[in-house]
Amino acid sequence: MSFPAMGYDLTLSERSIEDLFFHFPYLVDPRFRVRDIDSRQETLNDGTRVDMVVRCQDTLFIIELKKGDINTADLQQLVHYLREADKKWNKNLRKEGLLFGLGIRDRSQIDTSIAASGFRISIKLYGRDVPTSVKFCRRCRKAVSTAKSECPWCGAQEFIY
Ligand SMILES: [Zn+2]
Numbered sequence: 001m002s003f004p005a006m007g008y009d010l011t012l013s014e015r016s017i018e019d020l021f022f023h024f025p026y027l028v029d030p031r032f033r034v035r036d037i038d039s040r041q042e043t044l045n046d047g048t049r050v051d052m053v054v055r056c057q058d059t060l061f062i063i064e065l066k067k068g069d070i071n072t073a074d075l076q077q078l079v080h081y082l083r084e085a086d087k088k089w090n091k092n093l094r095k096e097g098l099l100f101g102l103g104i105r106d107r108s109q110i111d112t113s114i115a116a117s118g119f120r121i122s123i124k125l126y127g128r129d130v131p132t133s134v135k136f137c138r139r140c141r142k143a144v145s146t147a148k149s150e151c152p153w154c155g156a157q158e159f160i161y
Helices: 012-024 072-088 108-118
Strands: 037-043 049-056 059-065 095-101 120-125 134-137 144-146
Touching: 012 037, 012 049, 012 059, 049 072, 049 108, 059 072, 072 108, 072 120, 108 120
Parallel strands: 059 095, 095 120
Antiparallel strands: 037 049, 049 059, 134 144
């Protein structure tokens, strides 16, 4: 694929965040490869749609991207997707949820809901857990946060913007 001349800017829209993760899933989790992406905008049995599904080793990651702060309703929605995913995909695949947002509202209530859900769910924040904008390593060509001065993948210090 061809790289954009300028780094992405995640503040633009939910769609651009989805594009970024779709092309560079290792930004979400260093274990994720492009071939691990099972689907994008996957429709579940009940007609609802999940933003991204990644199958990595024995785990199916259900990924939901929020543009603003994460609230309890977003968490409940993700739990619903995980239950539906359990019906749709092989029971032997572990299901794990990743919920992305700018910040968190009702943190303690969300933690309680996660514990009650029985699923493994992680909350990830833009800018803290995933980069908000990226540049490209001149040597390995991987996407790297613009906040980093050294490529975390190969150690090079020259980048393409
Ligand atoms: Zn590199």
